[in-house]
Amino acid sequence: METMSGVFPGTGAFREPASPGGAAPSLLYSQPPKLPHAIAMHRILVLDDIAQEGLDLLAAAPGVEYEVRTKLKGEELRQALNEFDGAILRSGVKITPESLEGNTRMRALVRAGVGTDNIDKAAATRRGIVVMNTPAGNTVSTAEHTFAMMLALSRNIAPAHQSLAEGRWDRKAYMGNQLAGKTLGVVGMGRIGREVAARAQAFDMNVVAFDPFLTDDQAESLKVKRVETVDEMLPKIDYLTVHTPLTPETKGLIGMAQLDKVKPGLRVVNVARGGIYDEAALVTGLESGKLGGVALDVYENEPCTDSPLFQMPGTCCTPHLGASTEEAQTQVAVEGIHLLINYLQTGEIRHSVNVASLDPKTLSELRSYLNIAHRLGLLIHQWHGGGIDQIRLRYRGDVAGKDTRVLTNAFCAGLLERVVEDVNVINSEMLSKERGIELSIEHNSDQSAFTSSIIAEVSGGGKSVSAGAAVLGHGMPRLILLDGYRLESFLDGRLFVFAHKDVPGIIGSVGTVFGKNGVNIAQMAVGREGDAPGGQAIGVLSVDGDVPNAVVNELMEIDAIQQTKLIELPAAGELPTWMS
Ligand SMILES: NC(=O)C1=CN([C@@H]2O[C@H](COP(=O)(O)OP(=O)(O)OC[C@H]3O[C@@H](n4cnc5c(N)ncnc54)[C@H](O)[C@@H]3O)[C@@H](O)[C@H]2O)C=CC1
Numbered sequence: 045m046e047t048m049s050g051v052f053p054g055t056g057a058f059r060e061p062a063s064p065g066g067a068a069p070s071l072l073y074s075q076p077p078k079l080p081h082a083i084a085m086h087r088i089l090v091l092d093d094i095a096q097e098g099l100d101l102l103a104a105a106p107g108v109e110y111e112v113r114t115k116l117k118g119e120e121l122r123q124a125l126n127e128f129d130g131a132i133l134r135s136g137v138k139i140t141p142e143s144l145e146g147n148t149r150m151r152a153l154v155r156a157g158v159g160t161d162n163i164d165k166a167a168a169t170r171r172g173i174v175v176m177n178t179p180a181g182n183t184v185s186t187a188e189h190t191f192a193m194m195l196a197l198s199r200n201i202a203p204a205h206q207s208l209a210e211g212r213w214d215r216k217a218y219m220g221n222q223l224a225g226k227t228l229g230v231v232g233m234g235r236i237g238r239e240v241a242a243r244a245q246a247f248d249m250n251v252v253a254f255d256p257f258l259t260d261d262q263a264e265s266l267k268v269k270r271v272e273t274v275d276e277m278l279p280k281i282d283y284l285t286v287h288t289p290l291t292p293e294t295k296g297l298i299g300m301a302q303l304d305k306v307k308p309g310l311r312v313v314n315v316a317r318g319g320i321y322d323e324a325a326l327v328t329g330l331e332s333g334k335l336g337g338v339a340l341d342v343y344e345n346e347p348c349t350d351s352p353l354f355q356m357p358g359t360c361c362t363p364h365l366g367a368s369t370e371e372a373q374t375q376v377a378v379e380g381i382h383l384l385i386n387y388l389q390t391g392e393i394r395h396s397v398n399v400a401s402l403d404p405k406t407l408s409e410l411r412s413y414l415n416i417a418h419r420l421g422l423l424i425h426q427w428h429g430g431g432i433d434q435i436r437l438r439y440r441g442d443v444a445g446k447d448t449r450v451l452t453n454a455f456c457a458g459l460l461e462r463v464v465e466d467v468n469v470i471n472s473e474m475l476s477k478e479r480g481i482e483l484s485i486e487h488n489s490d491q492s493a494f495t496s497s498i499i500a501e502v503s504g505g506g507k508s509v510s511a512g513a514a515v516l517g518h519g520m521p522r523l524i525l526l527d528g529y530r531l532e533s534f535l536d537g538r539l540f541v542f543a544h545k546d547v548p549g550i551i552g553s554v555g556t557v558f559g560k561n562g563v564n565i566a567q568m569a570v571g572r573e574g575d576a577p578g579g580q581a582i583g584v585l586s587v588d589g590d591v592p593n594a595v596v597n598e599l600m601e602i603d604a605i606q607q608t609k610l611i612e613l614p615a616a617g618e619l620p621t622w623m624s
C-alpha cells in the first residue's frame with residue numbers, strides 16, 4: 045500500500061539569478077517547492093502491549109493501518125519510528141533524541157497512561173511531533189493499587205502467603221496494624237493523590253497533604269490537613285504515599301536526611317515514579333527500624349529485577365503494576381487511539397504535554413487564519429530574502445480576541461519552511477527561538493478596513509520589510525499590505541512583485557513584456573505612496589506560469605522599475621499537511 049509522508053517535506057531548491065545590470069538581485073525559485081498532498085493512509089505503530097479494544101479501534105478506523113512492534117530499541121526503534129505517522133506506547137519503550145534522529149515522518153506520540161518521562165519531549169517538539177497522554181484513564185486503578193500496597197504492608201499479606209506456600213501455619217510472625225486511626229501523608233494532591241486520600245478517609249485514617257498547588261479551601265473541601273512542607277508532616281505520619289511526577293524537586297524526597305525526621309516505624313509507599321525515594325536510604329531505614337515498611341511499584345531503574353529491598357522483611361514490591369487492570373488498560377488504550385487518530389485526521393490536539401491544545405471548535409474557527417498566517421510567513425521570508433532576527437506580529441480586529449498562539453506558530457512555520465527541514469506548527473516557535481529570532485506579538489481588537497488582519501514586520505541584516513494579510517468572504521486569503529503599500533492581491537500561487545516609480549505607462553510596459561514571453565497574468569494589484577502619481581509604488585502580479593529570466597532582465601531595463609521578486613506560495617486551496 046502506498047503511504048505518504050506525514051510531515052511537511054523539506055525545502056524547495058532556489059537560486060539567485062544573476063543581477064540584471066547591477067540592479068537589486070531578484071530571487072527566483074527554480075522549481076515551485078513541493079507542497080504535500082493529502083495523506084492517503086495514516087500508519088500507526090503500537091510500541092507496547094495495549095488493550096485489545098484499542099487494537100480493535102485501529103483495525104476498524106478508515107484510512108488507518110497499524111503494526112504492533114514491541115520491545116524495540118536502538119537503531120531498530122529509530123528506523124521504525126520513521127516509517128509511521130503516529131505511535132502509541134506505555135512505559136516499555138524509551139523515546140530518546142537518538143530514536144528520533146533523522147525522523148521526517150512521525151507526527152504524534154501518544155502515551156497510553158500518565159507519565160511521559162520515557163519520551164524526550166524537547167526532541168519530539170524539535171521534530172514537530174505532538175506528545176499526548178491519557179491523564180485520567182488509570183487514576184482509580186493506581187489509587188487502588190496504592191491502597192492494596194498499604195494494606196498488604198500493614199497485614200503482611202505477601203510474606204504470610206509465602207510462608208503458607210512453604211508449608212508453615214505461622215500466625216505469630218505476622219501480627220499487623222489497623223489503618224483506622226492512623227495518619228497518612230499524601231505528597232501530590234492531583235488526580236491519584238485525591239483518590240487515595242478519599243479511600244484513606246473511608247478507612248477512618250487522618251490525612252495530611254502537601255502539594256504546592258493545594259489551597260486552604262481545597263484542603264478543607266477534601267477534608268485533609270494541608271502542610272507547608274514535606275518535612276513538616278514526617279514526624280506526624282504513620283504512612284507516606286507520593287503521587288507526583290519525578291522532578292528535580294521530588295527526586296530523593298525521602299533520603300538519608302529525612303530518616304532522622306520521621307516518626308519511627310513509618311511505612312512508605314511509592315506507586316508514582318522510581319527515584320522519588322532514594323532506594324539506598326530505604327534499605328538503611330528498614331535496617332535501622334526508622335522505617336516500618338516499604339512498598340514500591342516503581343524503581344529508579346526499570347525493569348528492576350535485582351534490589352536488596354526484594355529480600356528484606358517489611359517490604360512489598362510489584363513490577364510497575366499500578367495501572368495494570370483490565371479497566372485502566374482499556375480506557376487508556378481507547379482514549380489514546382482516539383487522540384492519535386483525531387490528531388492525524390483533523391489536527392485536534394488534546395492532552396498534549398508539549399504544545400497548546402487545539403480543540404475542534406477553535407481549530408475550525410481559526411482555520412482560515414491559520415492559512416493566511418502560514419502564507420504570510422512564506423511570503424515575508426521570500427520578500428525579505430535574508431537572515432531574519434526579529435519578528436513583530438500584530439493581530440488586528442476579531443482575530444485579536446482569539447487564541448493566537450497557534451497562528452503565530454503557523455506564521456513561524458511558513459517563515460522557516462524553506463530554510464529549515466521538517467518544520468511545522470508544532471516545532472516552529474522552538475526552531476525560531478533556537479535560531480535567535482526574537483518574537484513580539486501585539487493584539488488590537490480595533491478593526492481596520494478588514495474584520496480581522498495579521499500584519500508582520502520582520503528585520504535582519506539591516507533590512508526590514510512588512511506584509512499584511514486578511515481573509516475575504518468565505519476563506520479567501522488576500523495580501524493587503526506590502527512594505528506599507530495598501531493593495532489587495534491574491535495570496536496564492538506565483539506572485540511577481542515589482543517595486544517601481546508610479547509613472548504613466550508602467551503597467552502597460554510590464555504587461556507587454558509578460559505577454560511577449562507567453563506568461564499569463566491572472567490578476568494585478570498596485571499600491572502606491574499617497575494619492576498622487578509620481579511617487580513610489582509596488583505592483584503584485586499573479587502569474588500563471590514560470591517567469592523566465594528573460595522577463596526579469598527585460599523588466600529591469602525599464603527605467604521606472606527598481607526591483608523585482610518572484611514569490612512562490614501554495615496554490616489556492618492548498619494546505620500544509622498539518623492543516624489538511
Ligand atoms: N505506577 C503506575 O502504574 C502509575 C503511576 N502514575 C504516576 O503517578 C503520578 C501522579 O499521577 P496523577 O495524579 O495522574 O498526576 P497529576 O498531575 O494529576 O498530579 C500530580 C500532582 O503532583 C503535584 N506536585 C508536583 N510537584 C510536586 C512537588 N514537588 N511536591 C508536591 N506535589 C507536587 C502537582 O501539583 C499535582 O497536583 C505521575 O508521576 C504518574 O506518572 C500514574 C499512573 C500509573
Ligand SMILES: O=C(O)CCC(=O)C(=O)O
Nearest residue numbers: 134135157158159367368
Ligand atoms: O503503562 C503502564 O502500565 C504504566 C502506567 C504509568 O506509569 C503511568 O501512566 O504513568
